[in-house]
Structures are given as structure tokens and as C-alpha cells.
Amino acid sequence: MNHPEEERISAYVDGELTESEKSIMEEHLQVCDRCQNLFQELTEIKNLVFYAYQNIEVPQAIEQQVMTKIELTKMENLFAINKIPWFQVVLPVLLVALLLTSQPLFLSFGIFSSIMKVIFSIIPVIVTIVPYLLGVIVMISLFAIFLSLWLLRRFIVSKVIQ
Known part of the structure; x- marks a missing residue:
């Protein structure tokens, strides 16, 4: 069978x-x-x-509590700054602040003095170049947008003609 x-x-x-x-x-x-x-x-x-x-009684507000917890979890994942260890944020900021505020102190220590002089001589150059770099980036972005629009128009026109 x-x-x-x-x-x-x-x-x-x-x-x-x-x-x-x-x-x-x-x-x-x-x-x-x-x-x-x-x-x-x-x-x-x-x-x-x-x-x-x-026979199990479910509290009336259980659905609302579950949905609230889901929304909170979504928000926590969206703004997951609490998952970054504090030293990855605070330590670099403190080091940069220390370097910028104590420039005269470091300039008197031999090889470290030479390194700091190079770093402090590069910073003004970088600060003056950044606006030009931003301008170049904006121009390249605008070119890419216009090129995309032009190609999209050509594609649509070719499909309409066919």
C-alpha cells in the first residue's frame, strides 16, 4: 500500500x-x-x-508596544553613533586640538620640530586649495548631470522614433 x-x-x-x-x-x-x-x-x-x-490573554496594548519597539530599533540603527567607540571620535579631535594649540611648544624638539614645521606649513596650502577643489568637484558633478540628461533625452527620442 x-x-x-x-x-x-x-x-x-x-x-x-x-x-x-x-x-x-x-x-x-x-x-x-x-x-x-x-x-x-x-x-x-x-x-x-x-x-x-x-486561554492565553494578550494585553490590549501589545501591538502598540511592539510597533514602538520596532520604530525605536529602526531609529537606533539609523543613528548608530552609539555603536562607535568614544575614542574613535574624541581622541582624534583632542589630538588635533593639542597640535593646533601647542605649536610653539612642539617646534623646539628636534626631529619632531621638523615634522611639525612641515605639517604647519602644509595646512595653509590645503586650506587655500579646498575651495578650488570644491569648485572642481561641483563642475564635474554638473557636467555628469548634463551628460546624463542629454544621453537620456537621446535614448527616449530614439525609442519614440522606433
């Missing part, structure tokens, strides 16, 4: 079979004691679970 799989009997118990599958299963259950016993066990388990969870 060809027995259906346990998942198929479980699907029958849950009402998930089509009408033709359901009629085939019912015919098999009438003649097969083994599958009939399995069907009864699964039905009892389903009923026990149903009655056990039916």
Missing part, C-alpha cells in the same frame, strides 16, 4: 489540500489504520495547541 507522507496528512488536518487531494486522502484514511492513527494524533495535537493558546 502506498502511504502518504506525514506532511500530507498534516496538510489534510489543517485544511490545506485541494478538493481532489482531500478526496484521495479521505479514501486512503478509510482503508489504512496506520494513517488513520496518525491523522487522529495530529488532530489531537492541533486541538491541544489551539485550546492552550486560546
Whole structure:
């Protein structure tokens, strides 16, 4: 005898079979004691679970609490600054502040003095170049936008003509 799989009997118990599958299963259950016993066990388990969870009272505000927690988690992930260790933010700021405020102190210590002189001579150059770099970046961005628009227009016109 060809027995259906346990998942198929479980699907029958849950009402998930089509009408033709359901009629085939019912015919098999009438003649097969083994599958009939399995069907009864699964039905009892389903009923026990149903009655056990039916007696549990869920607080009325549970949905709102869950949704609030989800939104808070989304906001925490969006602004995940608290996941960055403090020293990765504070330490560089303190070092830069120390270097900028104590320039005369460091200029008197040999090799370190030479390094600091180079760094402090480069800073004004970088500060004066940044606006020009920003201008170049803006110009390249505008060129890319206009080129994209022109290519998009050509593409649309070619599709309309075809």
C-alpha cells in the first residue's frame, strides 16, 4: 500500500489540500489504520495547541508596544553613533586640538620640530586649495548631470522614433 507522507496528512488536518487531494486522502484514511492513527494524533495535537493558546490573554496594548519597539530599533540603527567607540571620535579631535594649540611648544624638539614645521606649513596650502577643489568637484558633478540628461533625452527620442 502506498502511504502518504506525514506532511500530507498534516496538510489534510489543517485544511490545506485541494478538493481532489482531500478526496484521495479521505479514501486512503478509510482503508489504512496506520494513517488513520496518525491523522487522529495530529488532530489531537492541533486541538491541544489551539485550546492552550486560546486561554492565553494578550494585553490590549501589545501591538502598540511592539510597533514602538520596532520604530525605536529602526531609529537606533539609523543613528548608530552609539555603536562607535568614544575614542574613535574624541581622541582624534583632542589630538588635533593639542597640535593646533601647542605649536610653539612642539617646534623646539628636534626631529619632531621638523615634522611639525612641515605639517604647519602644509595646512595653509590645503586650506587655500579646498575651495578650488570644491569648485572642481561641483563642475564635474554638473557636467555628469548634463551628460546624463542629454544621453537620456537621446535614448527616449530614439525609442519614440522606433
